Amino acid sequence: MTFSLIDSAAGRALRRQGETMRQRHLRELFAADGKRFRHFSLSSGSLLADFAKQRIDADSLAALHALWHEAEVPAWIARMRNGEAINHTERRAVLHHALRHSGAEPILCNGRDVMPEVRRVLAQMERFCAEVLDGRWRGARGEPIRNVVNLGIGGSDLGPKTAYQALSACHPPQLQVHFVSNLDGAHLATTLQKLDPATTLFVIASKTFTTQETLQNARSARDWLVATLGEAAVARHFVAVSTNRAEVTRFGIAAENMFEFWDWVGGRFSLWSAIGLPLALGIGFDNFRAFLAGAAAMDAHFFDTPVERNLPATLALLEVWNTDFLGAETRVLLPYSQSLELLSHYLQQLEMESNGKQVDRQGLRVDYATAPILWGEAGTNGQHAFYQLIHQGGRLIPCEFIALREADYPLPGHHDKLLANCFAQSEALMRGKTLEEVRAEMQAAGLAATEIDALAPYRVFPGNQPSTTLLLPRLDPHSLGELIALYEHKVFVLGVLWNLNSFDQWGVEFGKQLANRLLPVIEGTADADGLDSSTAGLIAACRKIP
Numbered sequence: 001m002t003f004s005l006i007d008s009a010a011g012r013a014l015r016r017q018g019e020t021m022r023q024r025h026l027r028e029l030f031a032a033d034g035k036r037f038r039h040f041s042l043s044s045g046s047l048l049a050d051f052a053k054q055r056i057d058a059d060s061l062a063a064l065h066a067l068w069h070e071a072e073v074p075a076w077i078a079r080m081r082n083g084e085a086i087n088h089t090e091r092r093a094v095l096h097h098a099l100r101h102s103g104a105e106p107i108l109c110n111g112r113d114v115m116p117e118v119r120r121v122l123a124q125m126e127r128f129c130a131e132v133l134d135g136r137w138r139g140a141r142g143e144p145i146r147n148v149v150n151l152g153i154g155g156s157d158l159g160p161k162t163a164y165q166a167l168s169a170c171h172p173p174q175l176q177v178h179f180v181s182n183l184d185g186a187h188l189a190t191t192l193q194k195l196d197p198a199t200t201l202f203v204i205a206s207k208t209f210t211t212q213e214t215l216q217n218a219r220s221a222r223d224w225l226v227a228t229l230g231e232a233a234v235a236r237h238f239v240a241v242s243t244n245r246a247e248v249t250r251f252g253i254a255a256e257n258m259f260e261f262w263d264w265v266g267g268r269f270s271l272w273s274a275i276g277l278p279l280a281l282g283i284g285f286d287n288f289r290a291f292l293a294g295a296a297a298m299d300a301h302f303f304d305t306p307v308e309r310n311l312p313a314t315l316a317l318l319e320v321w322n323t324d325f326l327g328a329e330t331r332v333l334l335p336y337s338q339s340l341e342l343l344s345h346y347l348q349q350l351e352m353e354s355n356g357k358q359v360d361r362q363g364l365r366v367d368y369a370t371a372p373i374l375w376g377e378a379g380t381n382g383q384h385a386f387y388q389l390i391h392q393g394g395r396l397i398p399c400e401f402i403a404l405r406e407a408d409y410p411l412p413g414h415h416d417k418l419l420a421n422c423f424a425q426s427e428a429l430m431r432g433k434t435l436e437e438v439r440a441e442m443q444a445a446g447l448a449a450t451e452i453d454a455l456a457p458y459r460v461f462p463g464n465q466p467s468t469t470l471l472l473p474r475l476d477p478h479s480l481g482e483l484i485a486l487y488e489h490k491v492f493v494l495g496v497l498w499n500l501n502s503f504d505q506w507g508v509e510f511g512k513q514l515a516n517r518l519l520p521v522i523e524g525t526a527d528a529d530g531l532d533s534s535t536a537g538l539i540a541a542c543r544k545i546p
C-alpha cells in the first residue's frame, strides 16, 4: 500500500490537530508550558535548533513522529544508502553523502564501491589546489593565477558561490574567485573587465556539459582569452568539471585538466564533488576537507539518530505541518549573517527544484501542497524591507532565523545588536501586540484619547507567526558543512513524506525546449508561424530595434 500523507492514520490525526491548532495562539502555548524551549529544541554537533516558537504541542509533535514511521522514512534512508535507484525517473542512485564519507566502509552503486573514485578525484583536486595556490601552476605567460572564474549555473554555481561568500574569512590573499552563471553577456563582460587573461583561470562546471548558458559563457571566455594569449593558452587557463568526458574533450580540454563526478550526484547536491573546486581553491583544501567533515557529521547524525532527536527530520516534519496542516504557502529564510546572504538563493534551488512537484512516485497527481515558496534576505536588511508584511500582512509565513553565537567579523558594537534584533523579531512575531496593549502603551506615553482611538488599530500585531531559530557557534567550514547537509537531508525527508522523487527536475525542460525553438525566429532564420500573438509580437518588437 502506498503511503498517503493525507489519508495515513498519522495524516488524519494531524488534520484534526491542525484544525485545533489554527484556533490557538502561540502566546497561549507559551503560557501553558513554561519549558517550551527545553521541550522543543534540539541539537546536533555544533547546531542548535529552537522550534519552541512553532505552532506545535506535544500531541502534534508525536503525530508528526508517527508520520515519519508510517511513511517508512528509515527504509527510504536505507534505500538511498544502499545505492538503490531511488531517482526512478532517471534510473539513478542518490549518493551525495559518499562525497564526504571518510570511513573505510564501501559505498555501493550497482554493486561497485564508489569510494576509490571519490578519493581519486579528491586527491586530484588537492594537488591542483596546491599548485594553483602556491604558484606552481603558471599561465601561458609564466605568471601565477590570481583570479579563478567559475562558469556554471544552477547546481554548478549556487553551492560553491554561496559557500565561498559565506567563508570569506578563509579566502587566501593571493587568489580571488568569481562566479559567472547568467546567459546575459553583462555577467561575463563585467566580470572579465577587471581581469588580466594572463593570470586568470576558468573552471567550466557543468554536469552534462550541454547547458546552453555555461557553454556560451565558456565560448565567450575562450575568445576573450585567445584574443590576448593565443589558442595554445587554453590548456593553461581552462579546466572542466563534469560527468561528460566526451563533450569536455570536444571543447578542447585535456583529460588531465578534467575533474570528474558521476551521475549518482544530483546537480543541486554536487557542491561536495569536484563542483566544489572553485570553493576549494577559494578557501584552501584543508578548509574544504573541514567543510566535507562537517557534512559527514550531519550525515552520521541523520542516519543514526531516532526521529525524536533527529534535526533534519524535525525540520522536515515542521515544514509538512506548516504547509499541509496549517496552510502556509511560503517559508522565509532570515540569516542574521551577511556572510550567509546567498543561502536563500542556494536553498531555492535545493528545495524548490527538488520538491516543487505535483506528480507522486506512482505518476499520480498529488492532492496536497508540496514545496512552499522559499524566499529570504539577510537580517537586518529584511527588517527594513519586507518584515512589515510578515508582521501585519495577514498571511501565515513560517520564518527560519539563523544566528551565529560568535561573529565572523567581530567589529566592536555590532554582534550583540545583531543578535538582539534577531531574537526580538522572532519574539515579536510569536507574541504580537494586542489592541489593549497598544492602548495601554499609548496612554502611558501620554497621548490624547482621540489620537489613541485613531492610531491604535495600526499598531496592533497579530503575532502567532511560527519560527525556528538555528544557532551556529560560528561560521566556519565545518559548521557550514553541517548546515548545508542538514538542508539536504531535510529535502530528502520531505520528498519521502510528499511521496515525490526529489532528484529529477523535468519542470526545467519545457522552457529550454521552447527557447531552442524561438532562437531561429529571433535570429531571423525562421518565421513566426504558429506562435501565439503575444510571443510573436514581442519578437517582432525586438527585431525592429536597429
Ligand code: F6P
Pocket (backbone or CB within 6 Å): 153, 154, 155, 156, 205, 206, 207, 208, 209, 210, 211, 214, 267, 268, 353, 505, 508
Ligand atoms: O536547472 C536545471 C539543471 O539541470 C540543474 O539541476 C543543474 O544544477 C543545472 O541545470 C546545471 O546543469 P549542468 O551542471 O549540467 O550544466
